[in-house]
Amino acid sequence: MNWITNSVLPKIKAWVQSEDVPDNLWVKCKSCGQMIFHREFEEANNCCATCGHHAPLSPENRFRMTFDEGKHTLVELDSISEDPLKFRDTRRYSDRLRDTRAKTGLTDAIAVAYGTIGGKPAVIAAFDFRFMGGSMGRLVGNGIVAAAKEAVARNAALITVPSSGGARMQEGVLSLMQLPRTILAVDKVRDANLPHIVLLAHPTTGGVTASFAMLGDVQLAEPGAIIGFAGRRVIEETVREKLPDDFQTAEYLQEHGMVDSVVARSEQHAFIARVLGFLMEKKPAAKVA
């Protein structure tokens, strides 16, 4: 902290807010509180230049960051009947879906695209945490199934990037059934002898971890990402024990043998390209339309 952060930045912020200037010019780092100019933040793929914190990244930006030259083609996902349980909590699930779609412009919590990484054909299925906490319901399941099929059809690697609070409760047991369903999907890739890389983004918890997300040939994680099956609060209440501060972080998981490598966004393209180089050396690169 210095006089800039203490006195100048608040003044700038006040000025920015008082004038009718879009308030998204500056982004405040959720970890260290540093104000970052939005363009700089976006160029760093939503990473803080000061503390290295990795903020959520949309699938679209992730595709641009990870595929060669950012070039990619989106895969259309099948739509299905909405709200299979006619679920209602304080609101109807169908209303919640409609509003979330209107607000985010997204269909559901996943997007799939193909392209190349280091010249090797690859399909990426990336979760979007903004859509109902990235929770996995049937449409997200469809995304993983479609991505796996696309990978097999294109003789491509599959890269899954979960970022999810867990199962979509509003789809009840059908969301639980996405665990075996997505495992079957990634196993088709495995059976085709194509690599499946999992890149765990913040946060990956609950049912999503207990499925395809822990079954990659290579398990990567983003720095500081929280990854775990049971929530920290639930565990603390159950075992009545203070958990370490870094419990369930990517780094903690690596220490406990659950993750091969913690890879910052700035390194991900090169890292994945290198891995695919080894694992796909004997596979001819398929044509990418």
Add this chain to the structure above:
Amino acid sequence: MRHFLDFEKPIANLEGKVEELRHMSSDGSINIADEIGKLQTRIERELKQTYEKLGPWEKVQVARHPERPRVSAIIKQLFDDFTPLAGDRNYAEDYAVIGGMARFRGQGVMVMGTEKGSTTEERIKRNFGMARPEGYRKATRLMELAGRFGLPVLSFVDTAGAYPGRGAEERGQAEAIATSIRACLRLPTPMVSAIIGEGGSGGAIALAAGNRVVMFEHAIYSVISPEGCASILWRSGEHAQEAAEALRITSDHMKTLGVIDAIVPEPLGGAHRDQTAAISSLGTVCFEQLHSMQSMDSAALIADRSDKYLAMGDKALA
């Protein structure tokens, strides 16, 4: 002493009266025997009326009933020559998961399940049926063994869920569950799974991704406990009753959604009132399901499971 649930109070009162009369009837009065007969008819009527229209929240309580048939009782009654196997070969034996080879109506099988325990001591030993990674890794080991030697697998699930503990997380609870689900799916022999009490989330599906899934009439199957769901969506556990309704956790809904293949009827007043009869019905249904796969070879069995679970979510409630 029988354990009565809150909504069973009227039945408890009637049974109390019968007990009292029985004490008095030592003098052999005919009037009293008559009275007992009438009361018992009323009890039956009351049980029928109550259990015919159990709501989801009542079913949650029935499914968690302390006298519900346990896996060990099922193994004892339905299987011969049970040969328990222990340990995950990595870290520990998890007493929340029981498993081993056994004979089911003469046929050699692998049987396994989550066991909550019946006495306080046993419940603690078995961690109330909440498995740690070792339990799921043991299940995986048993399924792989069954697959190699051509044994069909029967699994019985009764768990609130996987254990949420520090060690469980550190030793890879999520990976252990995912791997166990994969083992179910890749099994080259037939697999019949039964949800007998609580089918709690990942900890349940880890052992229940069989070719055929059956469920006791009053059992529940859910992605999250109604209490957990209520505390997240309603921001208060007090709404558990509404959550139980909204989550559609009962066997009839499971059947409509295509999650299960058959419902195992329970005796009047629930499986806890007559464990032997309940287990016997379970045995019949499991045998039918197993028998239905008799002509399928390994490839057909794996394809059958693949088709089944890839289609999960296609069906919706009307």
